[in-house]
Amino acid sequence: MAASALRIGRFSVSVVKAETWVRQYTADTGRPRYAYPAYEDFRSGTRSGPLEDADLLAPVLLNAKPTLEAYYWLQSQLPALNQALERIPEDASLTDASLSPDLLEPLFGVLDGNTRWGVRMTTLSKVLHRKRPGFIPLWDGQVRACYYGTGAPVPPVQGRGSGAFAVAVATALREDLTADAETWAAVAALATEPAITPLRALDIVAWNLGAQGETVPVQTGSVPVPRP
Known part of the structure; x- marks a missing residue:
């Protein structure tokens, strides 16, 4: 039986609502309202290659403009980031049980100790x-509202580094994606040109949940996230 609702961290949303949000986000109306397809198409011809200077500007298309200092800091991290990226297959899926979310640790671990340059997980993701x-998951305040906090899939842990935090987030997202893999694949397929992955579809749905506050607690006693 097809799922009627999808789990998004501490919340759930109907499949109908999830489909509506993805359709709205990816619709070709002639007057683009969202980052799709600009973000997906940005430097699409070099997507499978290593990170280059121009790739550091991609967050602008998702409303996360890096400062000049942030750009220079990210530029200095390109060797470490590309070394870590090379360990992840180009077609890697978070739902592939043979690939560990631990592969994200060295990517986001570069953030540890970065207190000056204004780069956090949102920009780097x-x-x-x-x-x-x-x-590799996207991360922002709306996704955080669904996945992070006391009683959420990713609870606060004192002293946890950025790399370990990214692994914990990816693990939680993997659980939600694998719980209804066929449904997520169908939701992602609503975007056709360019295509998006189930992970990107989940991000679109989580963003709407966090931004609009339309949440249904999965667990008894969970507190709906207020509208930002």
Whole structure:
């Protein structure tokens, strides 16, 4: 039996609502309202290659404009980031049980100790996601509202580094994607040109949940996220 609702972290949403949000986000209306397809198409011819200077500007298309200092800091991290990216297959999927979310640790671990340059997981994830769109999650305040906090799939842990935090987030997202893999594949297929992955579809749905506050707690006692 097809799923009627999808789990998004501490919340659930009807499949109908999820489909509506993805259709709205990816619709070709002639007057683009969202980052699709600009973000997906940005430097599409070099997507499978290593990160380059121009790739560091991709977050602008997802409303996360890096500062000049952030750009220079990210530029200095390109060797480490590309070394870590090479360990992840180009077509990697977060639902592939043979691939560990631990592969994300060295990518986001570069953030540890970065207190000056203004780069956090939101900006870095939007740089990296394009390179491995089926494996590297996007992160922002709306997704955080669904997945992070006391009683959420990713609870606060004192002293946890950025790399370990990214692994915990990816693990939680993997659980939700694999719980209804066929449904997520169908939702993602609503975007046809360019195609998106189930992970990107989940991000679109989570963004709407966090932004609009239309949440239904999965667990008894969960507190709906207020509208930002």
